[in-house]
Amino acid sequence: MQVFEAVETLLAIRSYEEKSIPPETVTRILQAARLTASSKNRQDWDFVVVQRKESLQRLGELARTGSYIRDAALAIAVVVPNHPIGPVDGARAIQDMMLVAWEEGIGSNWVSNVNTAEVKAFLAIPEDRTLLAIIPFGYPTRDVGAGIKDRKPLSEIAHAEKYGQPYGD
Numbered sequence: 001m002q003v004f005e006a007v008e009t010l011l012a013i014r015s016y017e018e019k020s021i022p023p024e025t026v027t028r029i030l031q032a033a034r035l036t037a038s039s040k041n042r043q044d045w046d047f048v049v050v051q052r053k054e055s056l057q058r059l060g061e062l063a064r065t066g067s068y069i070r071d072a073a074l075a076i077a078v079v080v081p082n083h084p085i086g087p088v089d090g091a092r093a094i095q096d097m098m099l100v101a102w103e104e105g106i107g108s109n110w111v112s113n114v115n116t117a118e119v120k121a122f123l124a125i126p127e128d129r130t131l132l133a134i135i136p137f138g139y140p141t142r143d144v145g146a147g148i149k150d151r152k153p154l155s156e157i158a159h160a161e162k163y164g165q166p167y168g169d
């Protein structure tokens with residue numbers, strides 16, 4: 001899959017087949033995170049890999065905006081420092097993981113609102129670290145090619161040379 005095609009077709013996937021992800025593919029997804037660039041090459045991030053069915057079930061109960069984690073084959077919790085650049089670095093690693101998974105036919109999504117005492121305690125995340133997101137992964141239950149992106153046109157968001165000057169006219 002070409003990079004643009006992956007970006008163009010990637011969708012938030014919230015329902016998954018009951019099918020496990022091969023260990024080498026899980027490692028490949030993690031390698032994508034590891035290889036991502038970070039500010040000053042700090043690599044100050046941690047990835048908690050959750051695959052036990054009962055743990056996924058519990059995370060689905062605890063995540064207010066991600067109950068579907070319970071149906072995932074894998075969830076990766078992304079932990080960053082309490083520093084403004086932490087979420088920036090973490091977000092890039094997340095996007096790379098999602099794209100590499102997508103290339104393997106695996107859907108995923110970003111679940112936020114998880115930096116709570118309960119979720120952190122469940123995953124044994126140190127109090128002084130931030131749980132940026134939990135990313136559930138799994139083989140999508142529907143034909144992923146059928147997804148349509150709902151995005152603003154370039155004319156609304158791109159500016160030529162200075163803010164407010166239309167791009168492309």
Ligand SMILES: Cc1cc2nc3c(=O)[nH]c(=O)nc-3n(C[C@H](O)[C@H](O)[C@H](O)COP(=O)(O)O)c2cc1C
Nearest residue numbers: 010011012013014065066109110111112113149150
């Ligand atoms: C920073 C961020 C936080 C998100 N948080 C959630 C979330 O908590 N729960 C959820 O179901 N989707 C979440 N999403 C998914 C977005 O709602 C989804 O990507 C967006 O609506 C566009 O849908 P599409 O990617 O399928 O086109 C999040 C996405 C991003 C980038």
